[in-house]
Structure formats: C-alpha cells, structure tokens
Amino acid sequence: MDKYFIIDFDSTLTRVEAMDLLASISLQGLPQKAAAEARIKELTDLGMNGEISFRDSLKERLLLLEAKESHLPPLIELLKKQVSISFQRNKEFFKQYAETIFVISNGFKEYITPIVTELGIKEDHIYANELLFDDNGKVIGFSEDNPLSKDGGKAEVIRKLDLDGDIYVIGDGHNDYEIKAAGLANKFYAFTENVSREKVMKKADHIAPSLEEVLFENKIMSAFSYPKNRIKVLLLENVHPIGVDLLEKEGFTVEEYPAGLDEEELAEKIKGVSILGIRSKTQVTSKVLENADRLMAIGAFCIGTNQIDLEAAQERGVAVFNAPFSNTRSVVELAIGEIIMLTRNIFDKAVLMHQGNWDKSASGSKEIRGKKLGIIGYGNIGAQLSVVAESIGLDVYYYDLEEKLALGNATKLDSLKELLQTADIISLHVDGRPENKNVIGEAEFKLMKDGVIFINLSRGHVVDIPALKSNIESGKIKGCAVDVFPEEPKSNKDPFESELKGLPNTILSPHIGGSTEEAQENIGNFVPNRIMEYINTGTTTNSVNFPNLTLPRLQNAHRLIHIHKNVPGIIAKINQLFAKHEINIAGQYLKTNEKIGYVITDIDKAYSKDLIKELRAIDHTIKFRVLY
Ligand SMILES: NC(=O)c1ccc[n+]([C@@H]2O[C@H](COP(=O)([O-])OP(=O)(O)OC[C@H]3O[C@@H](n4cnc5c(N)ncnc54)[C@H](O)[C@@H]3O)[C@@H](O)[C@H]2O)c1
Numbered sequence: 001m002d003k004y005f006i007i008d009f010d011s012t013l014t015r016v017e018a019m020d021l022l023a024s025i026s027l028q029g030l031p032q033k034a035a036a037e038a039r040i041k042e043l044t045d046l047g048m049n050g051e052i053s054f055r056d057s058l059k060e061r062l063l064l065l066e067a068k069e070s071h072l073p074p075l076i077e078l079l080k081k082q083v084s085i086s087f088q089r090n091k092e093f094f095k096q097y098a099e100t101i102f103v104i105s106n107g108f109k110e111y112i113t114p115i116v117t118e119l120g121i122k123e124d125h126i127y128a129n130e131l132l133f134d135d136n137g138k139v140i141g142f143s144e145d146n147p148l149s150k151d152g153g154k155a156e157v158i159r160k161l162d163l164d165g166d167i168y169v170i171g172d173g174h175n176d177y178e179i180k181a182a183g184l185a186n187k188f189y190a191f192t193e194n195v196s197r198e199k200v201m202k203k204a205d206h207i208a209p210s211l212e213e214v215l216f217e218n219k220i221m222s223a224f225s226y227p228k229n230r231i232k233v234l235l236l237e238n239v240h241p242i243g244v245d246l247l248e249k250e251g252f253t254v255e256e257y258p259a260g261l262d263e264e265e266l267a268e269k270i271k272g273v274s275i276l277g278i279r280s281k282t283q284v285t286s287k288v289l290e291n292a293d294r295l296m297a298i299g300a301f302c303i304g305t306n307q308i309d310l311e312a313a314q315e316r317g318v319a320v321f322n323a324p325f326s327n328t329r330s331v332v333e334l335a336i337g338e339i340i341m342l343t344r345n346i347f348d349k350a351v352l353m354h355q356g357n358w359d360k361s362a363s364g365s366k367e368i369r370g371k372k373l374g375i376i377g378y379g380n381i382g383a384q385l386s387v388v389a390e391s392i393g394l395d396v397y398y399y400d401l402e403e404k405l406a407l408g409n410a411t412k413l414d415s416l417k418e419l420l421q422t423a424d425i426i427s428l429h430v431d432g433r434p435e436n437k438n439v440i441g442e443a444e445f446k447l448m449k450d451g452v453i454f455i456n457l458s459r460g461h462v463v464d465i466p467a468l469k470s471n472i473e474s475g476k477i478k479g480c481a482v483d484v485f486p487e488e489p490k491s492n493k494d495p496f497e498s499e500l501k502g503l504p505n506t507i508l509s510p511h512i513g514g515s516t517e518e519a520q521e522n523i524g525n526f527v528p529n530r531i532m533e534y535i536n537t538g539t540t541t542n543s544v545n546f547p548n549l550t551l552p553r554l555q556n557a558h559r560l561i562h563i564h565k566n567v568p569g570i571i572a573k574i575n576q577l578f579a580k581h582e583i584n585i586a587g588q589y590l591k592t593n594e595k596i597g598y599v600i601t602d603i604d605k606a607y608s609k610d611l612i613k614e615l616r617a618i619d620h621t622i623k624f625r626v627l628y
C-alpha cells in the first residue's frame with residue numbers, strides 16, 4: 001500500500017507565512033505598513049485556528065497588501081532561505097518519495113512552485129491558489145474557482161485526487177486538520193517546528209516537532225538515525241538560559257526545573273530522560289541511575305562532579321561532562337576579595353556600622369602584602385589563585401597530593417602539616433572526592449598558626465564544621481569565609497541551617513563562588529556543546545568518566561558506537577561480525593579505561609539489521625547506538 005504525504009506550505013514547509021513576507025515587501029515605505037502588517041498576522045492566525053472563514057481572511061489580507069507582480073521575485077528569494085530546517089536536512093526523502101508527496105496550500109502557486117520544485121517535489125503535485133493581476137501588474141484578487149480559496153478546500157482537492165493508499169497530512173493549521181476530520185487522511189501530524197498552535201495540536205494524531213519525527217514514525221530513512229525531539233533533556237538547578245537555548249535549538253525536548261531534586265524525586269523523574277543537566281546540589285546516585293532507562297549523558301553545569309556516582313554512570317554507559325574551568329576565575333576573585341576583607345576585619349566592621357556603631361581603629365587590621373598564603377589543592381583554581389595572589393604581594397605556598405608545577409615564585413610544600421604550620425592565610429581548593437571528607441578537622445586546626453585566616457570555597461564536606469566553629473569561637477581562627485556546606489538548601493526558597501551562623505568575622509555565602517554572569521554564561525555554552533558533540537558524533541573529549549576520544553566528522557558513512565565492559569576479546573568479536581557481514585570499515589577508533597571500552601566504527605552506508613542485532617548481543621555490551 002502506498003503512503004501519500006500531503007504537506008502544507010506556510011509555516012510548515014517554510015518557517016514563515018509567505019503573506020507576511022509579501023506584506024513587508026509590498027508595504028515598504030507606505031504609511032499604513034505597521035497597521036496593515038499587524039492586521040494581516042491577526043487574520044492569518046484567526047484563519048489558521050479556524051475562527052473566521054478562510055475566504056474572508058484571504059480577501060481582506062490581499063486587499064491590505066498593495067502587492068504587485070514585481071514583488072514576487074524578491075519574495076521568492078527570501079522564501080528560498082526560509083525552508084524549514086528539517087525539510088532542508090531531508091532532501092533525500094523528497095527525491096525518493098517524489099511520486100507520493102503533494103503540497104496542498106491555501107497560499108499562492110506563483111511563489112510556492114519555485115520553492116518546492118527545488119526540493120524535488122513535482123510541479124503537478126502542487127495545489128494552491130492563483131493570483132489575479134490587472135494590466136499594470138497589481139494584485140487584484142485570486143481565482144475564486146479554485147477550491148483552495150474557500151473553507152474545506154484542501155479536503156476537496158484530496159477527494160478529487162482519489163489517492164489509493166494511506167494518506168498522512170503534515171501541517172500547522174486547522175485547515176490541515178480538516179482533511180483528517182473529513183475522513184480523508186489516516187493521520188494528521190501537527191508540525192510544530194516553526195509554530196505551535198494549541199488548538200491544532202490538541203486535534204492532531206501526532207505532534208511532529210520536525211520532519212524526522214514523521215519519517216521515523218513511518219520507518220523512512222531520514223537525516224538523523226533518531227529524531228532529536230525524542231531526546232528528552234531534563235535541566236535542574238537554574239541552568240543558564242544560553243544552555244537551555246542551545247539544547248532547544250538542537251531540536252531536543254527540554255524540561256527545566258529551577259531547584260535541585262532529592263534522590264526519590266529524581267529516581268522518578270529520570271525515567272525516559274536521555275540527557276540530564278545538573279549543578280552542585282543534585283545527587284545522581286546509583287539508585288537514580290538504576291531508573292535511568294534512556295540516559296546517555298549527564299552534564300554537570302559546574303566544575304565539581306562529586307555529586308554524581310561517576311563509576312555507576314560509567315558502568316551503565318552514561319557519559320558525564322562538566323565545565324572544568326568556566327568559573328575558575330570567579331572563584332579566585334572571590335577568594336582574593338575575602339582574603340582582604342577578613343584581614344582588615346571589614347565584615348565585622350560593616351555589621352557594626354549597619355547597627356549604628358562607628359569603630360575607627362587599626363587594631364587587628366593588616367595588609368596582605370608579604371603574608372604567607374597556603375593553598376591546599378593546587379589544581380585549576382589553586383594554581384590560578386597562586387598567580388593572582390602573588391601579583392598583589394602575597395607569598396604563596398601550596399600543597400597538593402599530586403606533583404604540580406609551581407607557578408611564578410610559589411613554594412611547593414611536601415606535606416599538609418608543613419603547609420598548615422607555615423601559612424597566615426589558608427585557602428582550601430581540593431576536589432570533592434569522598435576520601436576528602438573532613439580533610440580539615442580538629443587535628444589540622446591545631447597545627448595552624450594562631451590568628452589564621454581560613455577560607456573554604458571548595459566543598460562543604462571537606463571541613464569538620466563543629467571543629468571549625470570551636471576554633472573560630474576560641475579566636476584561633478581570626479577570620480573565616482565559607483561558601484560551601486555539607487548540607488545546602490535545595491532551592492532559594494528553603495531555609496539555610498548551619499552551626500556557623502552568627503560567628504564573628506565569618507563570611508558565609510550561598511555557594512556562589514562560581515556564580516558570576518560571566519561564569520554561568522561560559523558554562524551554559526561549554527557543557528551543552530560537549531553533550532551535543534557526544535550525541536552527534538560520539539566525541540568524548542572532556543568527559544570525566546569516559547575514555548576521551550575526539551572523532552572526525554562523519555561523512556557518508558554510518559557510525560556504530562559500542563560501549564562495553566573492558567574484558568579481553570571484544571574488539572575481535574566486533575570485527576569478526578563486520579567480516580562475516582562483508583562490511584567495509586572506513587575508520588575505527590578505540591579507547592579503554594580500567595572499566596569500559598569505547599569503540600567507534602565508521603562503515604559503508606549499507607548494513608543489515610542482523611548486523612546491528614548481533615553487535616548488540618555481544619557479551620559485555622553496555623550500550624550500542626548507530627549514528628548517521
Ligand atoms: N564555591 C564554588 O562555587 C566552586 C566553584 C568551582 C569549583 N568549586 C570547587 O573547588 C574545588 C577545586 O576546583 P578545581 O577546578 O581547582 O579542581 P581540580 O580538580 O582542578 O583541583 C583539585 C586539586 O586538589 C588536589 N587534591 C585533592 N585532594 C587533595 C588533598 N586531600 N590534599 C591536597 N590536594 C588535594 C588534586 O590533586 C587537584 O590538584 C572543587 O572541589 C570544586 O568542586 C567550587
């Protein structure tokens with residue numbers, strides 16, 4: 001049985017309403033332009049929603065237009081650039097199915113024909129209205145004999161076509177739905193790539209955010225192996241709008257949630273989600289991952305990834321990406337600011353001022369020049385702090401578990417003990433690995449100098465809070481800044497509880513070390529791009545739990561992505577299958593880590609479904625997907 005596709009033109013095959021464009025050309029320079037354009041838009045929407053008769057809407061719109069024949073060539077040029085993105089991607093479909101694709105539109109043939117024939121649609125498969133011109137080339141109306149100039153016209157055209165097969169209508173308007181309502185179509189797809197009309201969507205058999213969705217539903221090969229709109233993205237904790245926008249523009253279906261979710265809530269919400277975006281609050285535990293039936297990637301829109309069970313994610317073939325240096329500078333600037341504020345007792349003095357007390361004295365206030373800054377954890381933030389601190393006169397010492405290059409004149413110390421005994425100011429920048437729990441506790445505070453300044457902008461659990469509190473109260477710690485806490489509120493609406501509230505010369509901030517507009521914008525750009533690279537090409541550069549592979553762009557081939565447990569012999573098994581199916585390998589890329597193997601194979605276009613089944617069935621396969 002043949003499948004016929006009836007496609008609407010305005011806002012479906014093109015991203016715009018052609019009449020709106022014609023209006024902006026024909027009314028150019030006329031005083032009534034703005035008012036006429038607004039009314040044309042209004043009439044289009046009323047017609048599309050079925051709220052006024054189509055013929056009335058068309059008549060009134062044409063009258064407002066002041067259009068001439070000479071306006072058509074520039075209109076056609078503009079429309080050529082406005083073909084819907086997913087239609088542009090799927091030119092192959094229009095070529096292959098030319099015999100069964102029809103464009104039926106209430107617009108005008110004069111501009112529709114040049115656009116759609118370029119896509120490969122046959123000229124005699126275009127049904128649309130026709131303009132009437134006077135002798136001077138002015139548009140004076142339309143051919144009223146044409147059924148498409150009146151309500152129910154599309155149904156009438158299809159009835160006359162008498163197509164023998166299944167009929168699928170793709171359109172954004174009520175008049176497209178009417179074909180189905182008249183019993184003349186098997187399915188009506190509400191096409192929402194360009195506009196979403198609530199009323200039309202409600203009546204649709206299926207919502208198609210892109211042409212790929214229609215093709216996928218009908219098992220027709222399309223530009224993508226899987227429609228992007230079926231990739232569900234869940235973004236928690238107020239991810240920057242740039243990130244949301246990038247993922248939406250890619251065609252994914254994005255759901256946002258302003259706060260973090262607890263384990264139970266997320267374990268429920270994660271079902272059906274392909275990409276999860278979080279920041280530092282949300283714990284992605286193995287229990288959550290057990291329920292993650294479709295999860296491909298997690299984006300940590302921050303630096304820290306200790307909130308994610310990276311090993312469990314890896315074992316389930318879920319790649320995790322973060323933004324390793326997008327907010328580094330912001331944290332460093334806050335640390336520098338706090339070092340100065342605490343050394344000068346500004347915080348306490350400001351509180352007194354707000355209470356009406358004038359305490360002008362130099363006692364206990366010091367310059368930072370020449371003071372010894374001890375940095376624990378000389379990673380990206382620690383090292384950057386070292387450079388900036390040195391440039392304003394601090395004498396920098398650092399301790400790291402790993403061998404790190406000393407920047408500038410910084411002095412590397414061989415033990416934490418030595419650092420704690422040396423520094424006047426201690427700033428903590430270790431990562432949040434579980435072994436770092438209470439890395440600074442009573443014993444460590446004891447080793448510090450009396451009157452030390454202590455700053456923690458790393459992770460809350462790395463400091464023993466009761467020990468910190470008693471050392472501030474005793475005066476051992478003269479000034480303290482804490483930005484991160486073992487327990488943090490899930491959202492801005494939840495209360496903040498901590499033993500550190502109300503202590504002297506203690507700056508508490510709500511985990512905003514990386515919360516600058518610049519940093520959030522950087523992160524919003526960085527993380528979605530890494531995820532999209534992974535989804536679209538398999539590239540895992542910058543993944544924190546997957547072997548890092550940077551892959552070339554896929555050209556005229558299929559890319560098979562196989563993630564498996566790292567046990568001997570898997571590659572041999574994969575390649576035996578290619579040999580058995582006489583598949584030519586265009587390129588193969590492999591990287592392993594302790595736990596998993598990541599193999600990408602580019603093959604010629606043709607392959608059998610059996611090959612895919614057999615590849616999936618190889619023992620120890622974790623995940624498998626095909627890209628093209
Ligand atoms: N407050 C905020 O808003 C904010 C913003 C960004 C990053 N962070 C946190 O800051 C910390 C540092 O970030 P980064 O980008 O520099 O990370 P990083 O991974 O580049 O550096 C961490 C360094 O700490 C070292 N280290 C780990 N444990 C240690 C230990 N016990 N003793 C000594 N050294 C140890 C590591 O070897 C590494 O060099 C992370 O915990 C991150 O989550 C907080």
Ligand SMILES: O=C(O)CC[C@@H](O)C(=O)O
Binds near residue numbers: 281304511514515
């Ligand atoms: O913005 C956040 O939630 C986390 C910021 C910071 O702790 C990070 O890890 O980058």
